[in-house]
Amino acid sequence: xxxxxxxxxxxxxxxxxxxxxxxxxxxxxxxxxxxxxxxxxxxxxxxxxxxxxxxxxxxxxxxxxxxxxxxxxxxxxxxxxxxxxxxxxxxxxxxxxxxxxxxxxxxxxxxxxxxxxxxxxxxxxxxxxxxxxxxxxxxxxxxxxxxxxxxxxxxxxxxxxxxxxxxxxxxxxxxxxxxxxxxxxxxxxxxxxxxxxxxxxxxxxxxxxxxxxxxxxxxxxxxxxxxxxxxxxxxxxxxxxxxxxxxxxxxxxxxxxxxxxxxxxxxxxxxxxxxxxxxxxxxxxxxxxxxxxxxxxxxxxxxxxxxxxxxxxxxxxxxxxxxxxxxxxxxxxxxxxxxxxxxxxxxxxxxxxxxxxxxxxxxxxxxxxxxxxxxxxxxxxxxxxxxxxxxxxxxxxxxxxxxxxxxxxxxxxxxxxxx
Amino acid sequence: xxxxxxxxxxxxxxxxxxxxxxxxxxxxxxxxxxxxxxxxxxxxxxxxxxxxxxxxxxxxxxxxxxxxxxxxxxxxxxxxxxxxxxxxxxxxxxxxxxxxxxxxxxxxxxxxxxxxxxxxxxxxxxxxxxxxxxxxxxxxxxxxxxxxxxxxxxxxxxxxxxxxxxxxxxxxxxxxxxxxxxxxxxxxxxxxxxxxxxxxxxxxxxxxxxxxxxxxxxxxxxxxxxxxxxxxxxxxxxxxxxxxxxxxxxxxxxxxxxxxxxxxxxxxxxxxxxxxxxxxxxxxxxx
Numbered sequence: 001x002x003x004x005x006x007x008x009x010x011x012x013x014x015x016x017x018x019x020x021x022x023x024x025x026x027x028x029x030x031x032x033x034x035x036x037x038x039x040x041x042x043x044x045x046x047x048x049x050x051x052x053x054x055x056x057x058x059x060x061x062x063x064x065x066x067x068x069x070x071x072x073x074x075x076x077x078x079x080x081x082x083x084x085x086x087x088x089x090x091x092x093x094x095x096x097x098x099x100x101x102x103x104x105x106x107x108x109x110x111x112x113x114x115x116x117x118x119x120x121x122x123x124x125x126x127x128x129x130x131x132x133x134x135x136x137x138x139x140x141x142x143x144x145x146x147x148x149x150x151x152x153x154x155x156x157x158x159x160x161x162x163x164x165x166x167x168x169x170x171x172x173x174x175x176x177x178x179x180x181x182x183x184x185x186x187x188x189x190x191x192x193x194x195x196x197x198x199x200x201x202x203x204x205x206x207x208x209x210x211x212x213x214x215x216x217x218x219x220x221x222x223x224x225x226x227x228x229x230x231x232x233x234x235x236x237x238x239x240x241x242x243x244x245x246x247x248x249x250x251x252x253x254x255x256x257x258x259x260x261x262x263x264x265x266x267x268x269x270x271x272x273x274x275x276x277x278x279x280x281x282x283x284x285x286x287x288x289x290x291x292x293x294x295x296x297x298x299x300x301x302x303x304x305x306x307x308x309x310x311x312x313x314x315x316x317x318x319x320x321x322x323x324x325x326x327x328x329x330x331x332x333x334x335x336x337x338x339x340x341x342x343x344x345x346x347x348x349x350x351x352x353x354x355x356x357x358x359x360x361x362x363x364x365x366x367x368x369x370x371x372x373x374x375x376x377x378x379x380x381x382x383x384x385x386x387x388x389x390x391x392x393x394x395x396x397x398x399x400x401x402x403x404x405x406x407x408x409x410x411x412x413x414x415x416x417x418x419x
Numbered sequence: 420x421x422x423x424x425x426x427x428x429x430x431x432x433x434x435x436x437x438x439x440x441x442x443x444x445x446x447x448x449x450x451x452x453x454x455x456x457x458x459x460x461x462x463x464x465x466x467x468x469x470x471x472x473x474x475x476x477x478x479x480x481x482x483x484x485x486x487x488x489x490x491x492x493x494x495x496x497x498x499x500x501x502x503x504x505x506x507x508x509x510x511x512x513x514x515x516x517x518x519x520x521x522x523x524x525x526x527x528x529x530x531x532x533x534x535x536x537x538x539x540x541x542x543x544x545x546x547x548x549x550x551x552x553x554x555x556x557x558x559x560x561x562x563x564x565x566x567x568x569x570x571x572x573x574x575x576x577x578x579x580x581x582x583x584x585x586x587x588x589x590x591x592x593x594x595x596x597x598x599x600x601x602x603x604x605x606x607x608x609x610x611x612x613x614x615x616x617x618x619x620x621x622x623x624x625x626x627x628x629x630x631x632x633x634x635x636x637x638x639x640x641x642x643x644x645x646x647x648x649x650x651x652x653x654x655x656x657x658x659x660x661x662x663x664x665x666x667x668x669x670x671x672x673x674x675x676x677x678x679x680x681x682x683x684x685x686x687x688x689x690x691x692x693x694x695x696x697x698x699x700x701x702x703x704x705x706x
Contacts, residue, residue, distance in 0.1 A: 097539055099539060100700065107433070109429055115538060118538075126462075127462070135455050138449070139538055141449075143448075167466075
C-alpha cells in the first residue's frame with residue numbers, strides 16, 4: 001500500500017567534491033580518471049575522500065559532501081531537512097533540483113520537481129515587473145499559459161500593482177523580493193523543494209509568505225521538501241524530518257523528535273576556538289576564540305564571556321567595524337553588537353568583545369560575524385560561525401527548571417515598597 | 420529495494436547517463452522559456468540607448484564601409500562586377516551572424532552560472548536561444564543588405580541573384596549549427612580552463628581573415644597558393660563564399676567544399692552535444 005504512495009525515492013546518493021583551488025592538478029587528475037575509465041576500471045578518486053566535517057583538517061583532497069543518503073517521501077508529505085551548516089543540506093538540495101549530478105546513487109521521482117533555492121532567479125533588471133514574472137515563471141518550469149492564468153493573482157499577492165509595468169531596476173530590494181516570492185508561491189509542481197527562502201522581506205510579507213507556505217503544504221496536499229535552520233518554521237510546517245550530520249542521515253522521524261535530536265545532539269557544535277579564514281579585499285577574519293570559565297564546550301553564565309576575533313589585514317582598509325550577532329537556535333537575532341568604527345591599518349589585530357556576566361541565559365546561541373566597511377557595506381558576512389551554550393553550575397534558590405527567555409539580564413532593579 | 424522496479428518512475432536523477440541525453444520532449448516542454456529568453460536578449464540589449472535597434476544596422480554598415488576603403492580602395496582587391504561595398508556587406512553580415520552566435524554560446528556556462536546554480540531546465544535552451552535571437556538580428560541586418568542591393572541594381576551594377584538562393588536558409592541553418600556546436604564545446608571547456616576565453620577573443624578575429632570575408636576564395640588561391648589551404652580547410656569560408664554566390668552570383672560554389680563544411684558541421688555538433696551534456700551535470704562544482 002505504501003508503495004503506491006512513494007513519490008520520491010532517494011537511493012545511496014553521494015556527492016564528492018574536490019577541495020582547494022581547482023586549477024593546477026585537475027588536468028592531471030582528469031587524465032588519470034579518463035585512463036581508468038578507458039580501461040574499464042572504477043574511478044580511483046571515488047575510493048578516497050574524507051567525511052564531511054569542516055572543523056577537522058582534511059587528509060585528502062577530496063571530500064564527501066554527502067554519503068549514501070537513503071530516504072523516501074510519500075505523496076502529500078512535508079519533509080523537513082535540518083542540520084548545521086556544512087552538513088550537506090545544500091548539496092542534497094542541489095542534487096534534488098538537478099543543478100548538479102550526484103557522484104553515485106539514484107533519485108527516482110514520480111512527479112515533476114520544482115526547486116526554490118532562491119527567489120527571483122533570472123530576474124532581468126531592464127525588464128518590467130510583468131515581463132519578469134513571465135521570465136522567472138518559465139525558468140521555474142511554468143508554461144506561458146499557466147502564468148497568464150495566474151498573473152493577476154501573482155501581481156496582487158506581490159502588492160506591486162502600481163509598478164508592475166516599470167523596469168525592475170527601479171524597484172526597491174524589498175519589492176523585488178516580494179515580486180519574486182509571489183511568482184514562486186504560485187508554482188504548482190508535484191514536488192516542491194524549498195531552501196530557506198522565507199528569510200526575506202519585511203515582517204508583514206514574511207507572515208504572508210509563511211501563510212502561503214502552510215496553504216501549499218496543508219491545504220493543497222502538495223509534497224514539499226523544506227530545508228531550514230529555523231526550528232520554529234520546521235515545527236510549524238513539516239510532518240516528518242531528517243537530520244543531516246557530516247553528510248549522513250543522523251536521524252529520521254517525526255518533526256518534534258527530529259528537532260529535539262538536532263538540538264540535544266548539537267553539543268559537538270560547541271567549540272571555543274573556530275578557524276574561519278574568510279578573506280575579502282585583503283582583509284581576513286582568521287579565527288574566533290571564545291573564553292570563559294565554563295565547563296568544556298559551554299560557558300558559565302555567571303562569568304564574563306569574551307570573544308576574540310583575530311583578523312589579518314594585508315591591505316589598508318577604510319573605516320571598519322566588526323559586528324557580532326547573537327541568534328537563537330530558531331534563527332532570531334537577539335542582539336547585535338559592534339566595535340567602534342575605525343580605520344584599519346595593515347597587520348594582525350584582535351577585536352575583543354566582552355559580554356558581561358548576567359546577560360545571557362543558559363540556552364544555545366548561534367553566532368554570526370559581520371565586517372562592515374564605511375558603516376554601509378558588508379565586507380564579510382559570516383553566518384553561523386559557531387554555536388555556544390550557556391550553563392549555570394550553581395543557581396540560587398530551589399527551583400531548577402528551565403529559565404524562560406532568550407536573555408537573562410541580572411541588573412534590573414526590583415524593589416519592594418510597603419504602602 | 421529492488422522490488423520497486425515495477426513502479427513507473429517519471430524520471431531518474433543519477434550519476435551515470437547516456438552519452439547523449441538529448442531529451443527533445445523536455446525541450447519542447449520548455450519552449451516558452453526559449454521564446455522568453457529570445458525576447459529578453461532582443462529587448463534588453465539596447466535599452467536606454469538613443470539609437471536603439473539602429474545599432475544592429477550601424478555595426479555591419481560601418482564595418483563594410485571600412486573594409487571597402489581598406490581592402491578594395493587601398494589594397495585593390497578585385498570583386499569582379501559586384502560593387503565592393505555590397506560584396507563586403509554580404510560577407511560581413513553572414514560572418515557577423517556566425518561570430519555573434521559563437522561568442523555568445525561559448526560563454527553559456529559562465530554567464531548563466533547564477534541561474535544554473537539555482538534551478539534546472541534543459542541547459543541547451545540557453546545556447547539555442549542565443550542562436551535564435553541572433554537570427555532575428557541577422558534578419559534585420561539582411562534587410563539593409565536588400566536595400567543596398569536594390570539601390571545598386573537600379574543603378575545598373577552587374578549583380579544578379581542566383582537561383583540557388585532558395586538554399587540560403589539552409590545555409591544559414593548550418594552556420595547556426597556550426598556555431599552552436601563550436602560554442603557548446605568551448606563553453607564546456609571554459610568552465611574548467613579559463614584560458615580559452617582569451618584565446619577565443621583573438622582567435623575569432625584571426626579566423627575572420629581566413630574565412631574569405633573580404634576577398635573571394637579564388638583570389639586567395641591565385642595570389643597566395645602556399646597559404647590557400649588555410650582557407651580551403653576552413654568550413655566557414657565555404658559558407659560565406661556560397662552565401663555570396665547565392666546573393667550576388669559572385670565567385671564560385673564548390674560542391675565538395677560545401678559537402679566538407681556540412682559534414683564538418685554535423686561532426687562538430689555531435690561532439691558539442693556530447694561534451695555539453697557531460698558538462699551540464701557537474702559544471703556548477705567547478706565553475
